[in-house]
Amino acid sequence: MEQENNLNFKYYNYKQDLFKEIISQQPAVYIFDNYNDLKEALKHYQPKPLSQQSQFFSIKEFKERLFSSDQILLKEEKLPLILYSVLNAEEKKELRLDSYQDIYQFSARFFGYFKLLQDYQLSEIKGLADWQQHRVNRLLSIKKRYQQRLKELGYTDQLALKENKNLNLQFLKEFKQINLFNIVDFTPYFKKTLQQMSSEFEINLHLQLKKEDFNEKKLEIESLTLPEKTTKIEIRKAKSKLKSLAAFLEEKESFKTELQLIDAADEVESAEILSDQLKINPYQSL
Structure with missing residues (x-):
């Protein structure tokens, strides 16, 4: 086990069964890149009766649990309705949003854009064309009104929680160790969060890679060495x-x-809302 930047790294070859080797009866937190891996890992978990139970999360669920507030957290399916309610008549006309039913694709790209800025800790995207900057200015105006409406209603969302840095570690307080399985995609925001957590928890990254393929300082893959026979x-x-x-x-x-x-394309992050060819639906364009 080697340590870099307060995180622990352990490497495995492709023939090793990570779940069998790592999951133990000792209480710990286990985090997986996807839900299928989580379900497979649970098959190897056999806790003793009446003992403290380990916790299993997908990476998406874990990130959502990390931030909390006393305010009511709105679920994703409710956000488009709030967003639609703050649009003025001119914006609805420009976006060709005639009813609530038309808002969902725009909403996904709206929140996706600001999540992208947040995850990569960007205050702005530079070098935009004039029409793109106009679009960004409109998005910022809509966002300001949207967040004001949430505040008036006593609600919050994941975007606001992360902006306010409402980090919640209470659900982890019973554990000392956090294990991440084959997770190699770390945004700057999540890297910073892990470093903050590493002062309170032992954080282990279990990677089915060659050690020289992974940059431990940047937390990213630099190359991929495949088995000789494949x-x-x-x-x-x-x-x-x-x-x-x-x-x-x-x-x-x-x-x-x-x-x-x-x-290989579960999540491809991009600022789609700034695309020249963006289509909101078959009869709309942004």
Whole structure:
């Protein structure tokens, strides 16, 4: 076990069963990149009766639990309605938002834009064209009114919680150790949060990688060393999950050997709302 920046790193080869080797009967917090890994890990967890139980989280759930407030936290599905209520007539006309039903795609890109700035700790995106800057100014104006409306109603959201740095570690106070499994995507905001937490907890990053492939200071992959003997890997790009699935089924029909489809694009962060080709729905554009 090696230590860098108050975080502990341990590396495993591709043949090792991480869950079997790491998950123990001792109470700890376990965090996974996706829910499927979490479910698989639970199969290896066999706590003693009446003992303190470990906690298992997906990384998304863990990040959401880290911030809290005395105010009511609005769920994601409620946010578009509040957002729509603060738009003025001119904005609704420009955005071609005629009713609540039209707000959802714009809402996703609106919150996605400010989450991107927050996660990467950007005060602004520089070098924008005039039309893009106009769009940003409009977004900032809408955001100000949206957050004021939340305050008036006594509500808050994840964006405001992180802006106010309302870090909540109470749900972790019974534990000393936090384990992250094969998580290699760290935004600057989350890196800073982990460093802050490392003064109170032992934080272990378990990585199924070669040590030289991972930069422990930057918390990012620099290269990927595959096993000497591996199955055939093909990398393909499709414009939609439906097309990916169709291509996979076609391949499966023509090949006798077993095929496995791995989707590498669960989350691609970008400022879509500043795209020149942005389409809100088939008859709208921003």
